[in-house]
Amino acid sequence: MKTIITHANVITVNDQNEVIADGAVAFEGNRITYVGPTPGDLSGYDQVIDGRHKYVLPGLINTHGHAGMSLLRGYADDLPLQEWLEEKMWPLEAQFTREQVKWGTHLSLIEMIRSGTTTFVDMYDHMGAVAEAVASSGMRARLCRGVIGLTSEEERRRKLEEATTFAREWNQQADGRITTMMAPHAPYTCPPDYIMQIVERAEVLNLPIHIHMSETRFEVEQNVKDYGVRPVAHLENLGVFRRPTLVAHAVHLTDEEIETLAKYDVKVSHNVVSNLKLASGVARVPEMLAKGIDVSLGTDSSASNNNLNLFEELKLAAILHKGVTYNPVAVPAEEALRMATRYGAACVFQPEALGSLEVGKQADMIMLDASQAHYHPAHNPVSHVVYAANGHDVTDSIVAGTFLMRNRELLTIDEEKAVSEANRMFQLLKR
Structure with a gap:
């Protein structure tokens, strides 16, 4: 037609x-x-x-999130990141079944479609349920099974195989609307040799890598304590940047680290609302843009945001950096809109489409x-x-x-059913 x-x-x-x-x-x-x-x-x-x-x-492009976590919206607000993660989020997420992730994802898809997002990046568990929801909804997504390596060797092997299988089987599915990536969760949640194994799988599958990086001062300091270098140098040494790479957050960067990201054409997802709400800090977006780094916008999860309305990220990305730099042209409106669209396309590695x-x-x-x-x-x-x-x-x-x-x-999702099921799924969790 x-x-x-x-x-x-x-x-x-x-x-x-x-x-x-x-x-x-x-x-x-x-x-x-x-x-x-x-x-x-x-x-x-x-x-x-x-x-x-x-x-x-x-359509707007949301380059970092965890759709299934919408079930935890408003559950544990106003906490530091590590406490929020380790004491509140991870214990409940450990109980998530495929059904929880399915209906949490449907809830997120409704919110994104209604607020103008047409493409999104998602890193989570039970990714088959996420992919099926995306396929039936008609949305476009770049999906990856997030892998945390703070487990036994046997569990790490299982997760790696699961992530590999998902990435292979779902890439270019749903008439090409679904593409995939490999995703070590973060430098502080994955041992170095495990990250290297994931990079090797990404090379075999010819896929990009998505990873959280330098979100908090604590994370950076812990990386120096554990490995003797900051996260950017750590990931560079492990060969991560040999692959096309999208990093989420990149809040705490030095001038040298910005140069390194530019050198390897690393893409950045700027999660301004989530970073402010968790008091993680303000990323050096004007400096990254000045070096030619593709900086896009992401909401992170609605558990840390607490919505997936990318227009909020768009306005805040334009005005926050004016305020902190005392420069009214730090991120002009035209540049902010490119972050939500063109640079987002580059960050999902589809700038031509x-x-x-x-x-x-x-x-x-x-x-x-x-x-x-x-x-x-x-x-x-x-x-x-x-x-x-x-x-x-x-x-x-x-x-x-x-x-x-x-x-x-x-036209593609039963909103009343999705809202009802999402509420029912949350009530099944032990808190």
Whole structure:
């Protein structure tokens, strides 16, 4: 079917940061076929959607999260990271079954679709349940079985095989919407030889690596105490950066470490809300961007955020760094929007297919209701998206040319059932 959205404000996020007033985007199958002014002749299209009073822009890309953890939203707030993890999160997560992860993931998918995310990265356990949920929902995701190595040798071997099997079997599934990675959880949760084994598997499978890194001062200091070097040098020595790598957080970096990440073209997921809520600190995003590092946006889990509304990350990424650097142009609106789209595409290692509205790219896009008062006067659509919009403004969500939400109606997930089941799954946990 040939579909065209007409008479909209089209925010392309292309190389020219082009915004097309009275613009149109057309797609057929899963690909964009036209981006430009609204044509006078629309007779060649099977479906014409009037986009008046709408913004059309690329779907947002959330580059770090743990979808199943939505069951723990609000359970243990206002704690330091290590206490939050070790005393609150890990004991409950150890009880998670496939069903818990399934319904926690469905809850997260609903939230992401409703708030404009079309692609996300997920690192967790029971990843088969996550992949199945993604496949049926129509979303796009880069998935990995997170591996913690603070266990027996036998358990480490089992986890590695499980992660390898998942990565092999699910890569390029769901018509290519699902891709995979290998994921040692973090330098402080995986012995060095175990990280090296995971890197070897990533090389065999020709897959990227995703890992938490330098999230807290405690983590960095512990790495120096245990291994004599900070996490960046540690991972470099272990060969992690030989593979395409996406690191989550990267809050505590030196100038030298930023240079190292740039040297290896390491990608970074900036989880600004989660890092602030857990008092982990503020990542040096302007400095990383200045060195050409692809810095994208991630929510982390809704247990540490406490939502998956990437518009919150988008605005905060634009304004927080102005405040801490006393520089009003530290992260301009245009750059923040690229972090949520183009740089996100680079961080999921699909820059040729995602992140902007251009002919030939995947038809992943969202529509915002710009008729509302907070979009007016309509001086600058990019500014309004970054500083004024929010996830509740999303009316339509399209992935690979398929509507997942149309006029705010979810089309691929039973929201009432998912909410009910998620609440039931939490009640089964022993607390």
